[in-house]
Amino acid sequence: xxxxxxxxxxxxxxxxxxxxxxxxxxxxxxxxxxxxxxxxxxxxxxxxxxxxxxxxxxxxxxxxxxxxxxxxxxxxxxxxxxxxxxxxxxxxxxxxxxxxxxxxxxxxxxxxxxxxxxxxxxxxxxxxxxxxxxxxxxxxxxxxxxxxxxxxxxxxxxxxxxxxxxxxxxxxxxxxxxxxxxxxxxxxxxxxxxxxxxxxxxxxxxxxxxxxxxxxxxxxxxxxxxxxxxxxxxxxxxxxxxxxxxxxxxxxxxxxxxxxxxxxxxxxxxxxxxxxxxxxxxxxxxxxxxxxxxxxxxxxxxxxxxxxxxxxxxxxxxxxxxxxxxxxxxxxxxxxxxxxxxxxxxxxxxxxxxxxxxxxxxxxxxxxxxxxxxxxxxxxxxxxxxxxxxxxxxxxxxxxxxxxxxxxxxxxxxxxxxxxxxxxxxxxxxxxxxxxxxxxxxxxxxxxxxxxxxxxxxxxxxxxxxxxxxxxxxxxxxxxxxxxxxxxxxxxxxxxxxxxxxxxxxxxxxxxxxxxxxxxxxxxxx
Amino acid sequence: xxxxxxxxxxxxxxxxxxxxxxxxxxxxxxxxxxxxxxxxxxxxxxxxxxxxxxxxxxxxxxxxxxxxxxxxxxxxxxxxxxxxxxxxxxxxxxxxxxxxxxxxxxxxxxxxxxxxxxxxxxxxxxxxxxxxxxxxxxxxxxxxxxxxxxxxxxxxxxxxxxxxxxxxxxxxxxxxxxxxxxxxxxxxxxxxxxxxxxxxxxxxxxxxxxxxxxxxxxxxxxxxxxxxxxxxxxxxxxxxxxxxxxxxxxxxxxxxxxxxxxxxxxxxxxxxxxxxxxxxxxxxxxxxxxxxxxxxxxxxxxxxxxxxxxxxxxxxxxxxxxxxxxxxxxxxxxxxxxxxxxxxxxxxxxxxxxxxxxxxxxxxxxxxxxxxxxxxxxxxxxxxxxxxxxxxxxxxxxxxxxxxxxxxxxxxxxxxxxxxxxxxxxxxxxxxxxxxxxxxxxxxxxx
Numbered sequence: 001x002x003x004x005x006x007x008x009x010x011x012x013x014x015x016x017x018x019x020x021x022x023x024x025x026x027x028x029x030x031x032x033x034x035x036x037x038x039x040x041x042x043x044x045x046x047x048x049x050x051x052x053x054x055x056x057x058x059x060x061x062x063x064x065x066x067x068x069x070x071x072x073x074x075x076x077x078x079x080x081x082x083x084x085x086x087x088x089x090x091x092x093x094x095x096x097x098x099x100x101x102x103x104x105x106x107x108x109x110x111x112x113x114x115x116x117x118x119x120x121x122x123x124x125x126x127x128x129x130x131x132x133x134x135x136x137x138x139x140x141x142x143x144x145x146x147x148x149x150x151x152x153x154x155x156x157x158x159x160x161x162x163x164x165x166x167x168x169x170x171x172x173x174x175x176x177x178x179x180x181x182x183x184x185x186x187x188x189x190x191x192x193x194x195x196x197x198x199x200x201x202x203x204x205x206x207x208x209x210x211x212x213x214x215x216x217x218x219x220x221x222x223x224x225x226x227x228x229x230x231x232x233x234x235x236x237x238x239x240x241x242x243x244x245x246x247x248x249x250x251x252x253x254x255x256x257x258x259x260x261x262x263x264x265x266x267x268x269x270x271x272x273x274x275x276x277x278x279x280x281x282x283x284x285x286x287x288x289x290x291x292x293x294x295x296x297x298x299x300x301x302x303x304x305x306x307x308x309x310x311x312x313x314x315x316x317x318x319x320x321x322x323x324x325x326x327x328x329x330x331x332x333x334x335x336x337x338x339x340x341x342x343x344x345x346x347x348x349x350x351x352x353x354x355x356x357x358x359x360x361x362x363x364x365x366x367x368x369x370x371x372x373x374x375x376x377x378x379x380x381x382x383x384x385x386x387x388x389x390x391x392x393x394x395x396x397x398x399x400x401x402x403x404x405x406x407x408x409x410x411x412x413x414x415x416x417x418x419x420x421x422x423x424x425x426x427x428x429x430x431x432x433x434x435x436x437x438x439x440x441x442x443x444x445x446x447x448x449x450x451x452x453x454x455x456x457x458x459x460x461x462x463x464x465x466x467x468x469x470x471x472x473x474x475x476x477x478x479x480x481x482x483x484x485x486x487x488x489x490x491x492x493x494x495x496x497x498x499x500x501x502x503x504x505x506x507x508x509x510x511x512x513x514x515x516x517x518x519x520x521x522x523x524x525x526x
Numbered sequence: 527x528x529x530x531x532x533x534x535x536x537x538x539x540x541x542x543x544x545x546x547x548x549x550x551x552x553x554x555x556x557x558x559x560x561x562x563x564x565x566x567x568x569x570x571x572x573x574x575x576x577x578x579x580x581x582x583x584x585x586x587x588x589x590x591x592x593x594x595x596x597x598x599x600x601x602x603x604x605x606x607x608x609x610x611x612x613x614x615x616x617x618x619x620x621x622x623x624x625x626x627x628x629x630x631x632x633x634x635x636x637x638x639x640x641x642x643x644x645x646x647x648x649x650x651x652x653x654x655x656x657x658x659x660x661x662x663x664x665x666x667x668x669x670x671x672x673x674x675x676x677x678x679x680x681x682x683x684x685x686x687x688x689x690x691x692x693x694x695x696x697x698x699x700x701x702x703x704x705x706x707x708x709x710x711x712x713x714x715x716x717x718x719x720x721x722x723x724x725x726x727x728x729x730x731x732x733x734x735x736x737x738x739x740x741x742x743x744x745x746x747x748x749x750x751x752x753x754x755x756x757x758x759x760x761x762x763x764x765x766x767x768x769x770x771x772x773x774x775x776x777x778x779x780x781x782x783x784x785x786x787x788x789x790x791x792x793x794x795x796x797x798x799x800x801x802x803x804x805x806x807x808x809x810x811x812x813x814x815x816x817x818x819x820x821x822x823x824x825x826x827x828x829x830x831x832x833x834x835x836x837x838x839x840x841x842x843x844x845x846x847x848x849x850x851x852x853x854x855x856x857x858x859x860x861x862x863x864x865x866x867x868x869x870x871x872x873x874x875x876x877x878x879x880x881x882x883x884x885x886x887x888x889x890x891x892x893x894x895x896x897x898x899x900x901x902x903x904x905x906x907x908x909x910x911x912x913x914x915x916x917x918x919x920x921x922x923x924x925x926x927x928x929x930x931x932x933x934x935x936x937x938x939x940x941x942x943x944x945x946x947x948x949x950x951x952x953x954x955x956x957x958x959x960x961x962x963x964x965x966x967x968x969x970x971x972x973x
């Protein structure tokens with residue numbers, strides 16, 4: 001069994017190595033024809049850009065996407081600078097330079113990868129999936145009988161911030177930086193998914209298709225790991241199935257299929273303000289212009305946030321979203337599960353958390369207020385601040401850096417829920433409802449707690465669960481996503497996630513159950 | 527300002543200190559020679575198993591003590607001079623107190639076995655034992671085999687710990703079945719199976735004769751009393767129970783039995799000296815409880831109670847209905863009320879075991895009055911509050927069975943067994959009890 005496991009690991013690492021090395025192979029050539037169709041489709045009016053490009057870059061073969069991108073951006077910025085100086089605003093090419101560069105480079109690839117997309121899929125995704133499964137499946141035997149088997153987690157360099165964790169951290173952060181800020185460098189990765197993308201939406205794979213596909217693949221494989229690890233625990237099995245279903249179905253397949261039928265790309269479960277650009281003018285216009293379905297989507301999105309989300313939180317706690325439906329939560333609960341013990345339980349972390357997450361909520365609401373003001377009044381600025389600027393900074397700081405680079409990249413360092421705990425504005429909103437108006441709580445079972453600390457250690461949200469349990473107090477915390485792991489790891493059967501009457505949800509704990517001092521005496525003497 | 531000194535930073539002493547602070551402004555000093563800060567002794571096993579780091583076993587952050595003006599002093603007390611209200615430390619230092627709380631805990635039993643002090647022989651009680659284990663049994667290359675002597679809760683935990691690092695374990699249990707002084711035969715047999723299923727070499731009805739040394743004073747082997755068999759090993763765990771850690775009090779004038787004798791107010795024979803937790807011995811046992819109870823929550827409750835007395839509200843220690851819990855490798859155990867290993871006269875029992883052999887419940891009730899006396903539950907979690915309420919209300923066994931769903935505390939989506947349990951009871955007793963649906967109203971209606 002161990003041999004199979006290590007063979008799997010070797011295959012996985014080989015797949016990962018090939019995947020990584022794809023970035024460094026292949027050739028690129030923007031042909032004159034391709035360039036022409038680019039300028040036509042984008043409506044580019046800068047003769048300067050067109051002529052310089054045609055002279056210096058078109059039909060020239062590059063061996064690296066980095067070099068090609070650097071040349072493209074150079075002439076793009078030069079021509080833009082001249083047009084801006086001459087106040088020829090219609091000739092300026094707007095948009096993020098790296099996205100423009102991506103659009104030019106995506107059709108420019110040639111050589112082995114482009115010619116053998118299927119083979120490279122198998123060498124990367126294929127090997128990765130097979131290797132991971134071979135690595136994971138033997139655990140059915142190796143872990144022993146079903147039950148909590150956290151043996152060696154803090155003795156293992158992969159899960160205790162050791163050297164393997166550091167490498168994983170660097171790799172993940174690197175991946176997110178490329179994805180968000182240098183998509184043109186990773187076009188080779190998108191080629192191998194072109195056939196799958198074509199079969200779903202009919203189009204070629206973008207970097208976001210790559211991300212979505214990778215996301216689902218990783219969640220599925222790590223979901224298998226969850227099924228094995230928690231095979232004695234039906235709550236975990238049902239919950240894992242739910243997050244996989246919502247990610248693969250709602251976040252990935254349905255939007256792609258909608259595109260195939262010329263409908264707006266829409267994730268029905270992605271609620272504002274996590275879905276921070278829902279009220280951006282391009283989105284609203286796109287939905288309004290897409291007929292009945294688009295209008296339904298617009299209404300659905302608003303109802304989801306204003307009605308469905310709080311009502312469901314009232315009945316079930318925020319867990320129904322955060323650890324059953326949400327994509328970010330889904331990744332955290334599958335890929336992130338091995339890192340859950342790394343979240344800080346210190347009081348100071350809780351203080352930072354409350355300031356940070358509520359600030360992001362306010363930021364998202366202020367940004368949306370600006371957006372709607374501009375949308376309805378057609379004024380680009382409010383109080384001297386440009387709506388576009390505030391949208392840009394939100395997207396850059398929160399959308400890319402916080403939720404992506406830090407939120408996921410830092411799994412091996414800060415634990416798997418950094419974004420959900422410190423940054424997600426939707427989680428902040430759900431948390432407020434959960435804290436003040438909900439039937440959900442984690443019940444503490446009388447006086448059975450022995451303060452061992454398993455619950456706190458394995459709380460991904462950094463809640464010091466033990467601090468409540470050892471006082472006999474129920475846990476009612478805005479940040480709890482109801483993953484159920486505290487209850488699972490408790491050796492004494494002390495914790496239970498449940499939805500019950502609001503009365504007595506926060507229970508008095510002057511004296512723990514079992515100590516029969518006369519409570520009334522005690523209260524009277526105070 | 528009155529100075530309260532507490533010897534021992536375990537759960538009893540710490541709970542007393544916290545509650546005294548809540549209730550008063552007295553000066554509080556906690557003395558411990560074991561660690562700087564309070565940690566959960568019950569969690570030491572998880573540190574060795576890699577589930578946690580030692581810092582995770584500390585329920586309060588290090589700033590907590592200063593913030594709450596609880597002074598911590600590290601050192602071993604060697605003598606108590608009660609006539610001068612003075613403690614003398616091993617290094618000669620002294621400390622004056624106005625009131626003294628002895629919360630000194632236990633130490634592992636050693637029964638004079640030859641070789642019991644060799645290198646590689648240890649209990650599993652103190653933080654130092656954990657450090658020792660890490661030293662002598664870091665992996666299965668340094669430690670080819672470990673032998674554990676004594677079949678109680680700590681013994682099975684130590685076996686599980688060593689097993690987690692793939693170290694072969696031989697587990698010597700004096701009794702004919704695991705923990706059968708506490709567990710009835712069905713439950714005890716279930717745990718025997720669980721131990722064997724984990725590939726732990728369980729030897730029932732087996733005693734240790736001696737521990738054999740190599741030329742450097744390290745453990746080399748153990749010899750079995752009954753057969754003379756020699757088992758090669760590198761580590762011996764002595765887990766044959768614990769007893770109060772009171773040697774330093776021998777000539778103090780404080781009345782001692784096996785532990786420190788206290789009355790129901792946790793007062794010793796010397797004014798202003800109290801004892802709580804594992805080291806306290808009641809003059810007369812309370813209910814069916816033992817005079818010395820080395821249980822986590824009784825230590826905590828004594829601390830809560832004594833804090834009241836110290837702060838001027840003198841109250842008796844009144845532990846409520848007996849309850850306890852443990853985990854035997856993968857099988858969780860809870861008990862509420864009394865289910866005795868050997869049935870007492872006038873009581874009847876009902877035992878249900880799941881076909882998997884990993885879950886069971888055992889009910890104990892009065893044969894004539896049908897009054898419910900207690901339950902053992904293995905592999906099914908139950909609600910403490912509900913059972914406490916039923917015991918207080920003296921409900922009969924039929925009521926308990928009919929409302930069993932109210933008591934279930936397993937996570938959501940778990941399979942329920944109430945129907946199966948009650949059918950079996952009905953079949954055996956000719957009754958027609960129907961299982962009632964779970965009712966939030968009943969669960970939250972406090973008697």
